[in-house]
Amino acid sequence: MISLATETERTLFFDFLPLALGEIRGFKTRFHLYTVPGQVFYDASRKLILKGVDGIVFVADSQIERMEANIESIENLRLNLAEQGYNLDTVPLIIQYNKRDLPNIVPAEEMRKALNTRNVPDFEAVASEGTGVFDTLKAIAKLVIMQLKKGQEG
Ligand SMILES: Nc1nc2c(ncn2[C@@H]2O[C@H](COP(=O)(O)OP(=O)(O)OP(=O)(O)O)[C@@H](O)[C@H]2O)c(=O)[nH]1
Ligand SMILES: [Mg+2]
Numbered sequence: 001m002i003s004l005a006t007e008t009e010r011t012l013f014f015d016f017l018p019l020a021l022g023e024i025r026g027f028k029t030r031f032h033l034y035t036v037p038g039q040v041f042y043d044a045s046r047k048l049i050l051k052g053v054d055g056i057v058f059v060a061d062s063q064i065e066r067m068e069a070n071i072e073s074i075e076n077l078r079l080n081l082a083e084q085g086y087n088l089d090t091v092p093l094i095i096q097y098n099k100r101d102l103p104n105i106v107p108a109e110e111m112r113k114a115l116n117t118r119n120v121p122d123f124e125a126v127a128s129e130g131t132g133v134f135d136t137l138k139a140i141a142k143l144v145i146m147q148l149k150k151g152q153e154g
Contacts, residue, residue, distance in 0.1 A: 011037040014049050021141065031141060038073065047080045055092035055144040057136055059127070060115055062097050062105040067114065074115055088118075092143035095122040096136045101129070 002016040015035040022029065036046045058077065060070040078088040095116050097108055106114075108124055116122050121139045125132030 010039060011035060012042075013037065013045050024145065029145070031144075033137075040072070040076075043076070043080070046076070047083060050080055050084055050086070053081075053084075053086065053091065054147070055094075055140045057094045057096055057140050058115070059096045059098050059125075060111060062099045062108075062111065062124075063102055064104050064106055067106055067111075070111075070115060092140065092147050093118065093120045094136055094140045094143065095120060096125050096127075096132065097122065098125045098127050098132075100124045100131075101126045 004012045004014070006012055014037070017033040019031040019033060020029070021031060034049050036042070036049050056077070058074060060066075060073075074088075081088050081091060097111050099105065100108075112122060121143075123132045123136045123139065125136060127133055
């Protein structure tokens with residue numbers, strides 16, 4: 001993974017992880033995973049990184065006090081996507097409810113109502129322990145491949 005972070009490990013521009021996932025029906029597959037900075041003022045970076053996006057994992061912080069920030073963040077994602085000609089209602093999307101290990105969390109069902117209005121596949125996770133991370137990755141990879149297949153047939 002290539003990472004550029006501040007002293008307190010906040011992402012400055014993006015993290016980048018290239019992943020070879022073997023062959024799918026004779027085609028070598030290579031995924032490029034990028035993370036965007038979560039802090040509100042890195043808007044320009046987020047926009048740039050969204051250029052050419054094939055699929056998105058939206059990671060929400062499950063803590064009650066982060067719920068407002070989650071909603072603000074998904075609205076920001078919608079705007080930034082729209083500026084690049086993408087639509088949050090149609091782009092391959094997975095939602096992850098992270099930090100499920102903490103005591104002060106919003107029930108998953110409530111998070112779903114607030115953030116997953118499109119009813120896309122979603123996962124509970126404890127990223128710091130690896131729980132739910134691979135499920136999330138597999139799900140977005142599957143959606144992206146399905147989308148590419150559709151494009152080929154269409
Ligand atoms: N308790 C708990 N802490 C977590 C979990 N996932 C991440 N963290 C912690 O949350 C903090 C932020 O994690 P990061 O991975 O830096 O978050 P980020 O989304 O990359 O944040 P930015 O790069 O600043 O936008 C770190 O201290 C992590 O250890 C989790 O599932 N449970
Ligand atoms: Mg980060």
